[in-house]
Amino acid sequence: MTFGIYRKTILLNKLNELIQFCSEIENTIYQFCKYFQSLNIFYIFLIFVYTFPIFPLRTKQERSDSPTSSHLSLKSERSIPLPMNFSDEAQRNKERLKPNVPDSQTLLHQVLRNMRSEDFKTFKIELSKDYPECLGSEPEELSVSDVAVNIVECFGGETALRITLHFQANVNPLQKITQANKAKLQDKCQHINEGNSSQGKQSLLTEIYTDLYMTEGGSGEINNEHEVLRNELISQKSPLTCNDIFKTLTGQSKQIRTVLTMGIFGIGKHVSVQRFILDWADGKANQDINVIIYLKFRELNQKKGSCSLLQLIQQYAPELKEADLQEMKVLFILDGLEVCQYPLDFHNNDFCSDINQNVPVDVLLTNLIKGNLLPSALLWITTRPSTASRIPPECVHRVTEIQGFNDHQKETYFRKKISDQNLANEIITHIKSCRSLYIMCHMPIFCWISATVLENMMSNGNSDQIPRTLTEMFTRFLLIQISIKHKKFNGADVDNPEKLSEFDKTLILKLGELAFQQLEKGNLIFQEEDLIKSGLDGGKVTEYSVCTEMFREELGLYREKVYSFVHVSYQEYLAAIYAHFACVNHGKNVLDINGSTDLSDVHQSALNKALKSENGHLDLFLRFLFGLSVDPNRTLLKDLLTKDSSSKPCVDKNMTVHFIRDKIKQEQSPERIINLFHCLNELNDNTLVKEIQTAMKSGTLLGSELEPEQWSALAYVLLKSGEQLDEFDMKKFHTSTANQLRLLPVLRICKRARSVH
Numbered sequence: 001m002t003f004g005i006y007r008k009t010i011l012l013n014k015l016n017e018l019i020q021f022c023s024e025i026e027n028t029i030y031q032f033c034k035y036f037q038s039l040n041i042f043y044i045f046l047i048f049v050y051t052f053p054i055f056p057l058r059t060k061q062e063r064s065d066s067p068t069s070s071h072l073s074l075k076s077e078r079s080i081p082l083p084m085n086f087s088d089e090a091q092r093n094k095e096r097l098k099p100n101v102p103d104s105q106t107l108l109h110q111v112l113r114n115m116r117s118e119d120f121k122t123f124k125i126e127l128s129k130d131y132p133e134c135l136g137s138e139p140e141e142l143s144v145s146d147v148a149v150n151i152v153e154c155f156g157g158e159t160a161l162r163i164t165l166h167f168q169a170n171v172n173p174l175q176k177i178t179q180a181n182k183a184k185l186q187d188k189c190q191h192i193n194e195g196n197s198s199q200g201k202q203s204l205l206t207e208i209y210t211d212l213y214m215t216e217g218g219s220g221e222i223n224n225e226h227e228v229l230r231n232e233l234i235s236q237k238s239p240l241t242c243n244d245i246f247k248t249l250t251g252q253s254k255q256i257r258t259v260l261t262m263g264i265f266g267i268g269k270h271v272s273v274q275r276f277i278l279d280w281a282d283g284k285a286n287q288d289i290n291v292i293i294y295l296k297f298r299e300l301n302q303k304k305g306s307c308s309l310l311q312l313i314q315q316y317a318p319e320l321k322e323a324d325l326q327e328m329k330v331l332f333i334l335d336g337l338e339v340c341q342y343p344l345d346f347h348n349n350d351f352c353s354d355i356n357q358n359v360p361v362d363v364l365l366t367n368l369i370k371g372n373l374l375p376s377a378l379l380w381i382t383t384r385p386s387t388a389s390r391i392p393p394e395c396v397h398r399v400t401e402i403q404g405f406n407d408h409q410k411e412t413y414f415r416k417k418i419s420d421q422n423l424a425n426e427i428i429t430h431i432k433s434c435r436s437l438y439i440m441c442h443m444p445i446f447c448w449i450s451a452t453v454l455e456n457m458m459s460n461g462n463s464d465q466i467p468r469t470l471t472e473m474f475t476r477f478l479l480i481q482i483s484i485k486h487k488k489f490n491g492a493d494v495d496n497p498e499k500l501s502e503f504d505k506t507l508i509l510k511l512g513e514l515a516f517q518q519l520e521k522g523n524l525i526f527q528e529e530d531l532i533k534s535g536l537d538g539g540k541v542t543e544y545s546v547c548t549e550m551f552r553e554e555l556g557l558y559r560e561k562v563y564s565f566v567h568v569s570y571q572e573y574l575a576a577i578y579a580h581f582a583c584v585n586h587g588k589n590v591l592d593i594n595g596s597t598d599l600s601d602v603h604q605s606a607l608n609k610a611l612k613s614e615n616g617h618l619d620l621f622l623r624f625l626f627g628l629s630v631d632p633n634r635t636l637l638k639d640l641l642t643k644d645s646s647s648k649p650c651v652d653k654n655m656t657v658h659f660i661r662d663k664i665k666q667e668q669s670p671e672r673i674i675n676l677f678h679c680l681n682e683l684n685d686n687t688l689v690k691e692i693q694t695a696m697k698s699g700t701l702l703g704s705e706l707e708p709e710q711w712s713a714l715a716y717v718l719l720k721s722g723e724q725l726d727e728f729d730m731k732k733f734h735t736s737t738a739n740q741l742r743l744l745p746v747l748r749i750c751k752r753a754r755s756v757h
Contacts, residue, residue: 471627
């Protein structure tokens with residue numbers, strides 16, 4: 001009995017000693033806090049207080065979590081027990097220090113304010129995932145004060161501080177890098193440029209985005225066309241979403257490293273890239289990817305001299321400076337191959353496998369695409385069909401093609417874009433009544449311009465003047481922007497939007513000159529001196545309302561001020577205006593200084609130059625140039641004519657049509673031939689198309705001996721139908737391989753096609 005009492009006495013003494021020791025530790029910590037509270041090291045002690053093993057803040061489950069987890073759970077912090085008070089003396093020490101030590105809410109504000117902006121964004125994202133009710137539906141909009149108030153209301157000051165410190169102490173380096181990369185790309189991609197982003201008219205991509213129809217398998221541009229035709233099964237297309245492009249389909253076993261996505265201008269390639277990045281950054285898809293390096297060829301064109309891949313990455317993504325890319329899953333997105341000015345000489349460029357080796361950018365790109373540099377990295381390349389062949393087939397593991405909007409998606413887009421649903425229904429009905437217009441609306445950019453133009457025209461009672469061609473739609477869009485400018489700055493009525501002031505005329509033609517000169521060079525980004533050469537003041541141009549939807553100012557690769565058109569199609573349209581009126585007003589052939597100055601000869605010069613272009617960068621310009629020479633565009637832009645030129649006779653349309661039809665017979669590229677049919681449509685000449693349509697209706701097509709241009713017309717008619725074909729069997733057409741090649745573009749709209757071999 002005596003021995004038991006003795007043991008209890010010993011244990012009580014030991015416990016008192018332990019309590020006294022812990023009390024002294026706690027008192028010392030508070031003294032340090034008092035001394036260091038104005039220093040950054042203060043937060044180190046806070047983290048020590050809240051994570052030291054004496055105070056069991058994390059559950060066993062939390063401690064066992066993988067340090068590389070992509071999601072840092074904050075939920076367990078809500079039920080963390082408070083530090084134990086080991087003695088009354090410790091409590092008295094706390095009370096003594098209270099007047100001098102900030103309370104938990106003040107500390108919380110200090111911790112949040114001292115977070116890096118990327119970490120603060122990540123903290124809001126993680127907190128919203130675990131406690132969506134805490135920060136509301138738009139956490140990204142909340143300031144430091146807003147977040148502090150909200151989480152204190154939800155958890156109380158002590159627990160709110162614990163949660164915040166737990167986040168700071170436990171985010172691992174890889175996760176910090178990933179979250180910083182996500183935050184930067186989210187800022188870059190969350191808005192859609194349906195106008196000038198600097199004018200406060202940005203639209204959130206998530207609010208206006210409409211799914212696009214994407215298929216696996218292109219129309220043969222990347223392959224040797226003859227080899228494609230020798231395959232019994234030419235096209236077996238499978239629909240994909242942009243988030244699934246790196247996933248293997250049923251029956252596929254080969255790992256997909258490089259994806260090449262094709263699509264014509266304005267079809268939604270860039271927007272699809274934005275959506276992919278946003279879904280990844282929001283944690284909705286492709287979470288196995290650690291970082292994305294987003295490179296636009298139009299920006300890469302500015303990069304001069306040699307550098308290493310690591311230097312290039314750090315210049316475009318400085319948040320990856322500390323990243324070990326060889327130990328991470330990396331995705332490179334190379335956007336806009338059609339504007340790449342590098343030769344991409346895959347056969348003769350030097351070999352490079354060292355990410356630290358300085359070599360020309362062209363060498364970096366070819367070795368990255370071939371897999372010599374960062375072979376474990378994924379690549380996604382976007383391009384127009386005409387330049388897809390610049391990438392060797394052996395370097396590509398999947399080819400996809402963006403088809404644009406199907407009929408249902410067109411309607412969805414208009415209903416999202418136009419808030420007045422009655423007007424949206426009326427616009428949809430009118431567009432459907434014009435088959436050519438309705439088909440062109442498979443291009444998102446055309447949908448946007450159409451929505452802008454038709455909403456304005458129909459609101460003003462001009463529904464009987466709906467544009468029928470691409471050129472007319474762009475012309476009306478330009479005039480509407482001018483009328484908005486007049487109303488905004490001059491208070492003028494907009495009932496006569498075709499009326500141009502002298503300032504309007506001067507600015508449009510100078511912008512056109514800039515657009516043309518830079519288009520010829522293949523430049524989509526211009527410097528201040530480029531504007532000055534064309535007689536433009538960058539600041540005034542971007543402030544002027546007619547330009548706000550077409551032209552913008554931004555910061556370039558080296559943080560300098562640079563300029564660009566919001567979309568390349570605007571540049572091509574204004575370039576065509578300059579070329580047309582330089583001839584009509586001043587007798588100049590800007591496409592051939594030694595050529596004839598007759599408009600028909602200018603057309604011929606443009607046609608020859610466009611067909612010689614390796615990347616097709618003048619294809620759309622050509623369509624606009626032809627369209628501007630006929631009504632209603634001539635009438636709509638009559639104010640751009642000088643007094644002398646207004647009395648000149650119209651262009652000989654028949655001569656231009658003859659040039660185009662000759663080129664259709666001679667041209668080998670199916671894609672270029674289709675563009676020539678678009679040119680005929682802009683000139684309102686559909687003779688070849690009507691011949692084929694008549695033969696199809698009469699049932700005589702299969703037994704007819706068709707000329708080469710008629711085979712191409714058949715391809716054009718099938719493409720314009722807007723209907724997907726279940727099967728396209730070339731065995732039904734007894735003709736040469738050369739004529740079969742003219743039908744290759746039809747593969748875009750068919751699920752299955754068979755050759756004669």
